Amino acid sequence: MDKDDSLQLFSHHAFRRDQPPGDYLDLSEAMVKTTGGFPLALEVIGSSLYLKEKRVWEGMLKKLQKVSNNDVMERLKISYEALKDEEQQMFLDTACFFIGMDKDIVCHIWDGCGFFSQVGLHALCVRSLVTISEEGELDMHDLLRDLGRNIVRQENIDEPGMRTRIWSQEDVLDVLDTQTVGIEYA
Incomplete structure (x- = not known):
């Protein structure tokens, strides 16, 4: 180019x-x-x-x-940091969980969390951080997905259970193993 x-x-x-x-x-x-x-x-x-x-x-x-x-990731992070808190949370949710999901279902989930889903989603789309396919599914560029997941990972590198979101199967199993240690089964 x-x-x-x-x-x-x-x-x-x-x-x-x-x-x-x-x-x-x-x-x-x-x-x-x-x-x-x-x-x-x-x-x-x-x-x-x-x-x-x-x-x-x-x-x-x-x-x-x-x-x-x-x-490049730090340059993209500047745009993330310019988002309002609710928009940041919606960006991280999308990066960790909602890629490929129907936007109406996701908006219903966000509404249940007290977010103004339509306003926040519009802000993310206008900033080219999230896209909506013709089928109505949420999507984002792989680098933006990686940025969001890295932001969450940085919340606590060593203890996934202390992060706000866990999306990796390996981390989920690790947290479940850690949480169940010491529980006696009858």
Whole structure:
């Protein structure tokens, strides 16, 4: 992907049109350069900046410039960190459990948790963090799934039972074995 294609991709997500307005051109080019032109980063970061003021763009650019050029996950994490708490929880739920599930069923689960599921899901989709297939199933890019699962894993690396979510069969069995140690059976 050449520089012009990268800028067009970023412009489409950041402005919902192919080219940035003249007063955002320099900032847009700096964003493309800072993300290394990586398509997923361009899409997610561009979507997160849609309808935001220039000062928000400038702040995002400074944040991105602090991240190592090779660390795509850290660049994507910046968009996660910009989410509201409820949206972060919904993102992590999707990454750990809900990929491939019907959005209406998932929204029913989130509603039961007291979340405003339609508002949160819309925010995740607008930011290109979650997509909905034509069949109505939730999906996300593998790197975003890995980002979400890594965020949860970092909650407690050594004790999966202390994390907010457990999705790995190995971790579930480990937690069940640990929890049942010392229980006597009659």
